[in-house]
Amino acid sequence: MDEHHDGFESALSVNPGIPQPAIVDNASLQRFLNHSRKVYGVDDYVEGILQNNRTVLSKAITLVESSLPEHEQMAQNIIERCLPHAGKSLRIGITGVPGAGKSTFIEALGKYLTAKGRKLAVLAIDPSSERSKGSILGDKTRMELLSADPDAFIRPSPSSGSLGGVARKTRETIFLCEAAGFDTIFIETVGVGQSETAVHSMTDFFLLIQIAGAGDELQGIKRGIMEMADLIAVNKADGNNLEKAQLAKTQYQSALHLFPKPLSGWTPQATVCSSINNTGIEDIWNTILEYEAATRQNGFFTTRRLQQSQYWMRETIQTTLINRFYTHPAIEKSLPLYEEKVLNDQMSSFAAAYALLDEYFAGLA
C-alpha cells in the first residue's frame, strides 16, 4: 500500500475484498477528501485503477457517484483516461423479483467463475427508494463467500439519486472496473421497476432469474422484461421443488417462442438451476459463452455496444445539463424561495420555472 492511499484508508476503514458502505452525501464526501493531506490527482487514481488497487477503484467510484461539479469534472477525467483500457469484459445483466434467490445465484455463479480464473465485478442498479426491496447488500451479510474472494469485487448501488442518474453512474463504474482488469461484470437489479431497461442499455447479455410458483408461471412477470431476456433460469430447482421448476421451464420455453426473434439472431432459452446444490450453474455459463460467440460472429455484439454508446451520449448530456442547473450557486439559493411561492400559490409553476431559468442563463452569459 503506498503512502498516497493512507488518508483514504483511515477515512474509509477500507478492507479490500469486503464491500464498503457508499459515501453518499456530499458533506461526508468532502470531509473524506479533505482528510488526506496530499491532494490526489487524476494520475493517482488512474495508476491505482490500472494496478487493480481496489481501494483506489472504490474511491474513484465514490467520485463518480458524487454530484458536486468539481468531482464530476475529475471523475470524467479519470473515466476518459481509463476508457482505452476498458470494454474488454463480458457484461451480464441479472434480474429477478425479490425472493427469486438472486444473491445466492450470483454467489454460486461468481464462485464458479473465479475458480475458473475469471475476475468478477458485481454492481447494482437500484435507486434509493427500492433498496429495501432486496437489492444488493441491503443485507450486508449476503454473498459472504464472494465478498471474501480476492478475484471478486462487490459494489453496492449508489444509495441516492434518480434511476437515470444511478444508471449512468453504474455504467461509468463498469468502465473503471474493466480498466482495473475485471473481465466479467454482473449488473444486478431487483426486477420490479424500470431499472431493467437501464440494465439492458449497458449489458451484452440479459439473464432473468425466476422461481416456480403456483400455477401459471407467466403471471406476474412483465412481458417487456421477458422480451429482453436472452436466458430465463428457473432457480431453486431442488428437493420437492424440482418437478415444479421443470414444468415452469417448459412454460417459459413455449412463451419465449411466441415473441418475435430478437435482432441478435439468438433464440432466447429457458433452463433450471439450483444455487444451493450448484446444479445448472455451469450450463448457464456455457449458454452465456455460446451467446457471446454467436453475436461476436454475426457482428451484433459490437453493434449493440455502439448503439448503447450513442444512447448514453444523450443521457450524459441530459443529466449534465440538469445537474449543472441545480448545482449552480444562484439556483441553489433561489430554488427554495420559488418552490415556497409555488406551494403557497403565490406563483404559477411556469412563472417560477422561467424565472429560475432566466436567472440561470443570465448567470452563464
Add this chain to the structure above:
Amino acid sequence: MDEHHDGFESALSVNPGIPQPAIVDNASLQRFLNHSRKVYGVDDYVEGILQNNRTVLSKAITLVESSLPEHEQMAQNIIERCLPHAGKSLRIGITGVPGAGKSTFIEALGKYLTAKGRKLAVLAIDPSSERSKGSILGDKTRMELLSADPDAFIRPSPSSGSLGGVARKTRETIFLCEAAGFDTIFIETVGVGQSETAVHSMTDFFLLIQIAGAGDELQGIKRGIMEMADLIAVNKADGNNLEKAQLAKTQYQSALHLFPKPLSGWTPQATVCSSINNTGIEDIWNTILEYEAATRQNGFFTTRRLQQSQYWMRETIQTTLINRFYTHPAIEKSLPLYEEKVLNDQMSSFAAAYALLDEYFAGLA
C-alpha cells in the same frame, strides 16, 4: 369570426366542434403560421381563448405543442396570461387497457355532462409510439356524438415527442381549456405504460375502466395503477356479461381494501356500468362529485394541486434545459457529426457528450 382568424381558418379547414388533426412537424407548423398575412400576437390568442373561440384555442394548443424556441416563448406568454382564468375545472384522469371501452364510456359520460350544462374538454396523453394501441382518435370515427357536441372539445394527443414532453404539453393545454371556459377536463390514457403516473400528476380524480375477464380479475392490472385509482368502473356490464361484471366489481372492492388508505382520506370504490345501455354513468358522476366535495372540505384538493405545481415546476425546468440545448444552432449542426463518431467507435460517448456540452456553454457565454 373576426378577420384576425381567417388565415388560420383556411389553413386548417377548421370546423368548430370537429376534432382537428394536430399539426405536428415544425415545417408544416411554420407554413401554417406564415400563411396568415397578419402576425398574430399574444393578445389575439388570449382574447380568442377567453371568448371560447375554439379555432383560436386549437391554434394556441398547436403552439404549445411546437418545439421551436420562438413558439415556446409565445406559448408561455399565452399560458401565463391565461393562468389567472384557469384552475376552476374538475380534472379527471381516465385510464384502462385497450378494449375496455374507454371511448364509448367517455362519450356516454360526456353526453351526460353536457346535457347537464357542463362544458367538457377531452385531452389525451400518449406518446407517438403508443398511438396505434387504442389512444384517442387513433380511429377518427370514435366519439362521433361527442365530437359534434358544441359543449365538448376533443383534442388528440400530440403525436410526437417523449412521454415527459407530451405530458407537460397536455398539462399546459389543461390551463388553456380552463381559460376558455371548460369546467370539466378528461385526460385519457391507454393504461399500458407509465403514462398513468403522468395523468395522475395533473388530475384531481383518477378513474380506472376495467372489463370483466375470465377468472381472476386482478391479474393483468398493475398494482401501481390500482393504487392510484379513486374509482374502478367495470364497463360492459350488460347482457350476458352483467353477472361477470358484478363479480369482478366485488373482487376489485376486496382488493382495494387491502391497500393503505390514501392521503386524500377517500376510500376508493368499485362499481359497474354499461356505456351502451347508459347504466351506472350517473352514479359514477355522483361519486366523482362526492370525492370533490370531500377533498375540498378536508383541504386535500388544494394541497394536491399545489404539490402538482411544484412537481411541474421542476419538470418544466428540465424539459426546457434539454430543449434549449437540442435546438441551439451550434448543437443542431454538431450533434449528427458526434453521433456518427460514436457509432463508428471513433469517440467515446463521454468525450462526445462533453465536447457538445462545451460547445453549447461556450456559445451561451
